[in-house]
Amino acid sequence: MPSTIIEKLWNEHLVADLGDGTSLIYIDRVFLHERTGSVALKSLEAASRSVRNPEQTFCTMDHIVDTFPGRTDKTMMPSGTDFIVATRDASHAAGINLFDLGDRRQGIAHVISPEQGIALPGVTLVCPDSHTGTLGGLGALAWGIGSTEAEHALVTKTLVVKKPKTMRVTFTGSLKPGITAKDMILKLIGEHTASGGIGYAIEFAGEAVRNLEIEARLTLCNMTVEFGAWSGMVAPDQKTIDYVKGRPYAPTDDQWDKAVEYWRTLKTDDGARFDKEIVIDCDAIVPQVSWGTSPMHETGIDQSVPDPAAETDEGKRTAIEKALEYMALEPGTAMEGIPIDAAFIGSCTNSRISDLREVAAILKGRKVAEGVKAICVPGSGLVKQAAEAEGLDKVFTDAGFEWRESGCSMCFYAGGESFGFEERVVSSTNRNFENRQGPRTRTHLASPTTVAACAIKGHLTDVRNIDND
Amino acid sequence: MEKFTVLEAIAAPILRINIDTDVIIPSREMKRVSKEGLSDGMFANWRYTEPGGREEQADFILNQEPYRQAKIILSGDNFGCGSSREHAVWALHEWGIRAIIAPGFGNIFYGNCIRNGILPVVLANDVVENIAAQVEANPANNLVNVNLSNCTVTAADGLAHAFEIGPGDREMLLEGLDAIAVTQRRDDEILAFQARDRLKRPWIYLEE
Numbered sequence: 001m002p003s004t005i006i007e008k009l010w011n012e013h014l015v016a017d018l019g020d021g022t023s024l025i026y027i028d029r030v031f032l033h034e035r036t037g038s039v040a041l042k043s044l045e046a047a048s049r050s051v052r053n054p055e056q057t058f059c060t061m062d063h064i065v066d067t068f069p070g071r072t073d074k075t076m077m078p079s080g081t082d083f084i085v086a087t088r089d090a091s092h093a094a095g096i097n098l099f100d101l102g103d104r105r106q107g108i109a110h111v112i113s114p115e116q117g118i119a120l121p122g123v124t125l126v127c128p129d130s131h132t133g134t135l136g137g138l139g140a141l142a143w144g145i146g147s148t149e150a151e152h153a154l155v156t157k158t159l160v161v162k163k164p165k166t167m168r169v170t171f172t173g174s175l176k177p178g179i180t181a182k183d184m185i186l187k188l189i190g191e192h193t194a195s196g197g198i199g200y201a202i203e204f205a206g207e208a209v210r211n212l213e214i215e216a217r218l219t220l221c222n223m224t225v226e227f228g229a230w231s232g233m234v235a236p237d238q239k240t241i242d243y244v245k246g247r248p249y250a251p252t253d254d255q256w257d258k259a260v261e262y263w264r265t266l267k268t269d270d271g272a273r274f275d276k277e278i279v280i281d282c283d284a285i286v287p288q289v290s291w292g293t294s295p296m297h298e299t300g301i302d303q304s305v306p307d308p309a310a311e312t313d314e315g316k317r318t319a320i321e322k323a324l325e326y327m328a329l330e331p332g333t334a335m336e337g338i339p340i341d342a343a344f345i346g347s348c349t350n351s352r353i354s355d356l357r358e359v360a361a362i363l364k365g366r367k368v369a370e371g372v373k374a375i376c377v378p379g380s381g382l383v384k385q386a387a388e389a390e391g392l393d394k395v396f397t398d399a400g401f402e403w404r405e406s407g408c409s410m411c412f413y414a415g416g417e418s419f420g421f422e423e424r425v426v427s428s429t430n431r432n433f434e435n436r437q438g439p440r441t442r443t444h445l446a447s448p449t450t451v452a453a454c455a456i457k458g459h460l461t462d463v464r465n466i467d468n469d
Numbered sequence: 470m471e472k473f474t475v476l477e478a479i480a481a482p483i484l485r486i487n488i489d490t491d492v493i494i495p496s497r498e499m500k501r502v503s504k505e506g507l508s509d510g511m512f513a514n515w516r517y518t519e520p521g522g523r524e525e526q527a528d529f530i531l532n533q534e535p536y537r538q539a540k541i542i543l544s545g546d547n548f549g550c551g552s553s554r555e556h557a558v559w560a561l562h563e564w565g566i567r568a569i570i571a572p573g574f575g576n577i578f579y580g581n582c583i584r585n586g587i588l589p590v591v592l593a594n595d596v597v598e599n600i601a602a603q604v605e606a607n608p609a610n611n612l613v614n615v616n617l618s619n620c621t622v623t624a625a626d627g628l629a630h631a632f633e634i635g636p637g638d639r640e641m642l643l644e645g646l647d648a649i650a651v652t653q654r655r656d657d658e659i660l661a662f663q664a665r666d667r668l669k670r671p672w673i674y675l676e677e
């Protein structure tokens with residue numbers, strides 16, 4: 001029977017069918033970070049349990065670490081040092097691979113796991129972090145879990161998982177200039193809501209997806225959790241194989257050949273059936289920007305802030321009203337022109353070298369508008385190094401951006417780094433939740449190029465017009 | 470883990486959709502490398518007047534009587550979406566919440582509840598709203614009964630609403646099982662899988 005890539009990977013990792021709609025699934029790679037991994041490792045120690053395959057287990061410092069140049073174990077976040085030290089000690093004790101502060105390979109988990117060849121096509125990879133689905137961009141079956149589940153995966157190399165339903169999201173047509181993978185995924189969530197994907201594993205397919213480079217596919221899959229989905233992926237192809245080749249943890253020699261042969265079988269068979277199909281026409285996608293406090297609260301830059309009065313469902317109407325109150329926006333205001341206080345380039349969604357190159361192309365020869373605080377945080381030490389080798393750091397700083405060390409940084413507020421009270425930020429991140437980037441900070445999600453254009457103008461703007469200035 | 474069979478308790482309606490885990494516990498409230506000491510930070514941004522402060526916001530429901538004694542939350546769709554932080558569940562549990570009734574849950578949050586003795590109940594939105602209305606009429610007396618033995622929720626009107634839960638999840642809660650110990654009973658199967666898989670996908674097995 002023809003099957004989907006999701007079913008193929010499920011069956012490949014099936015240890016036992018537990019008979020109640022759940023299965024025991026083999027986990028190839030576990031990734032941890034100091035925020036949630038520290039608790040998992042400590043709790044294992046307390047229970048006298050050990051990590052089954054430490055050599056297949058990885059950990060980074062990304063969430064809590066400061067990103068100022070010259071940072072140390074000390075953090076702006078109160079008690080952050082405890083997390084860093086606890087993670088380091090527990091990682092050494094467990095014998096797992098740690099990308100520590102001061103290691104050039106350190107960075108955001110979902111940026112460094114493809115970079116290092118830890119995430120590979122066809123692997124199952126879990127991390128106690130909701131954006132683990134990012135790695136689906138390589139054709140991995142990857143999903144976020146809680147800390148207690150992480151303990152389960154570490155000790156047993158398996159997880160008990162409810163079989164997801166399958167969904168195919170096909171992006172037809174082709175992206176217009178200035179439109180990115182970020183706009184594609186925002187469009188999907190805007191149209192089909194933040195809960196539209198609950199219970200599903202998604203395959204992203206279609207011409208427009210095939211045309212995306214690997215890093216853009218990672219961006220696309222990064223926000224599947226904002227769609228409510230369990231996981232999302234793009235079937236591997238020649239681009240994926242070329243991307244993986246030569247990475248530190250990728251197979252070599254005859255194992256490489258064997259792996260490639262296997263990876264080529266990882267695709268959905270003709271005639272395979274998905275539980276749900278969604279089609280999105282890329283020709284109609286314009287730059288997307290969020291206006292509210294859920295990633296589904298988003299619209300085209302050429303549109304206006306919605307009017308809650310137009311919403312018939314009471315629950316949804318209240319949600320829109322509350323969101324607009326938090327965001328301090330009036331219904332009917334044109335998105336284009338809303339003044340901003342700050343701009344942020346970073347996070348596991350958009351902080352890779354290709355993102356920085358695209359942003360630099362816009363910033364080159366221009367200046368950030370007066371009064372706008374602009375910050376760039378590369379996703380990993382290696383991204384930063386590569387950018388500096390190309391002189392991109394110069395372009396950023398000449399334009400007026402701060403250039404930081406890698407980490408999650410202002411993607412989320414942990415008590416340390418943040419934007420100011422009620423400041424309006426246009427951000428290349430993935431969550432515009434209340435207080436996500438700082439106390440009462442107002443976040444507008446957008447693609448990195450849109451963020452760059454807005455930073456220059458000092459207000460929300462259409463990146464496609466920037467060249468006409 | 471604490472067992473869950475039947476609970477009859479005060480329920481607090483917080484009928485918003487998409488209540489994310491950043492709301493349930495803001496990141497800055499996750500101060501220690503521990504599963505404990507988190508309840509103070511639960512709903513901090515809604516519960517207190519100032520970010521980081523401890524002065525109570527009078528109009529937040531869980532600051533009001535009798536809802537301070539609530540063991541059940543009634544909420545809108547997609548409760549617990551967003552960040553995977555299990556701290557959200559640890560905080561709710563420590564504060565006293567034992568069941569959450571909503572039309573849908575964030576996937577990771579749902580699993581985290583099961584592993585920490587909180588029962589997530591999925592009921593249709595109109596049912597949740599109906600139960601909430603009954604509660605609001607007399608919150609101290611119109612208790613909500615959540616029964617995991619027969620998988621029903623009953624409010625003051627005596628109508629039993631059946632809900633579904635996976636048999637494995639149900640057993641885990643009913644028996645208060647340790648998931649790792651349960652899986653370890655199948656260790657032979659896991660090791661046999663590894664042995665077969667190592668031949669087929671040797672590149673997965675990195676050097677020790």
Ligand code: SF4
Nearest residue numbers: 131347348408411412
């Ligand atoms: S960059 Fe942001 S979304 Fe990504 S892992 Fe870090 S905190 Fe989470």
